[in-house]
Amino acid sequence: MIFLDKLRAIQGTNNSLLCIGLDTDSGKLPKFLKKHANPQYEFNRQIIAATKDLVCAFKINSAFYEAEGERGWSAMRETLHCVPSSAISIADAKRGDIRNSSERYARIFLEEFKFDAITINPYMGKDSVAPFLRSPEQCAFILALTSNAGAKDFQRLKVGKKFLYQKVIETAMKWNGKKNIGFVAGATNPKDLKSIRNYAPTVPLLIPGVGAQGGSVKAAVQYGCDLKGEMAIINVSRSILYASGGEDFAESARREATKIRDEINFWREKFFKR
């Protein structure tokens, strides 16, 4: 099934735009998990089992796994086996290199691990992105405007009358022949999010920045969704993963995820009469 159809079906069936970001930090895991062979994996396994009916996607932030060396890569691989087919799996890897090298990143993340999607840094241009656009079943979320303070340094520079991030969207839309491009669009500035949705009315937007980073759920829904109130993937990581540091971490994560999913759906009803 092509990526867009899969995403639409999942968002419908699960009635959720929530994505849980598995920024699983070994230093923050509940102590009792340390007895497990791979605590990072065990944590993810339980989080996924407790929340999989509440989300449309799980996003695996590769930085947190690479930081653990080979064991982290195993944890990433095993975590993927726990993500059900009723959720999109996103590699938050922010890769992008000359074609020859991007091919290798595509091979591991898309061909071997079989992630449904991956985040890509556009700075190196078309040929650096192309290897991630081969299959219409897999989506490349290209960084447009990120949720961090440094987004202003380059992404918001003016290129003629447009911001660089708008040029990135405009240009990347020309590469979207297989309809498998999406954009990363931070929730931290509602005006920008609105502008991004105007530039790309129908593509999926992966929206980080809600929660610990200060973006509002309301703005993420109001400006991040397409006209039907879909195609926004609203990522929340820390406030769900670390809702409790005790043995009840998975139940607590479920409670927090339910709250955010419901808040998202409250605003969807309000803005899109769903």
Place this chain on the structure above:
Amino acid sequence: MIFLDKLRAIQGTNNSLLCIGLDTDSGKLPKFLKKHANPQYEFNRQIIAATKDLVCAFKINSAFYEAEGERGWSAMRETLHCVPSSAISIADAKRGDIRNSSERYARIFLEEFKFDAITINPYMGKDSVAPFLRSPEQCAFILALTSNAGAKDFQRLKVGKKFLYQKVIETAMKWNGKKNIGFVAGATNPKDLKSIRNYAPTVPLLIPGVGAQGGSVKAAVQYGCDLKGEMAIINVSRSILYASGGEDFAESARREATKIRDEINFWREKFFKR
């Protein structure tokens, strides 16, 4: 020793600006290496042993190791153990993410693997780069103008009167309090290389694009070096690694590396009266 001093000392002692790029492709290894437990590592071990007195640096392109999964990460780790202290080790990883995530990439590449340097994608701005700038002994080579066709898509957009890549350099130079920033500057367009050296007269430039990608050694030396004929790190990968596909691959690599080092030094003598 701070990075700049280490680089200067090594370029002096080895009388070389050559960097060998270990873009070690499992699919291109000599067949007789297949009997080894980790052929990718064994190939690198022999290349390094055969060429270490001819170079100032070895650059490990992480894409080629990640593509092999856990075994590739082991190969990268073991390869680093073979790089002598008389050469700079560069992780060509092109990372960059929100601070929280960049911290993790810095942890594995700089703290655990202890690379002397890493390549960084600047698109996400200052806080995404900061975690790689902690130690004056380790250098972040920030992508300015890359050597691929896609460099024109965004890096050469006009921001006011400047190209985006020039703005990147200008801005990043403000973050250079520890004198541990360098730039990636493709050799494929001599005019641009000259402009980059004007913007950053004394910092190290990592220069890919010579050889298989079509850049000339002459231009890389003439425009990439500082006023003393130093501080350019001229990367060559494929033409050295795959000079021969047979049992003589390491000797052949040595022969090719010698040729390129000598060509570099020929132009250094010519342009810098060394």
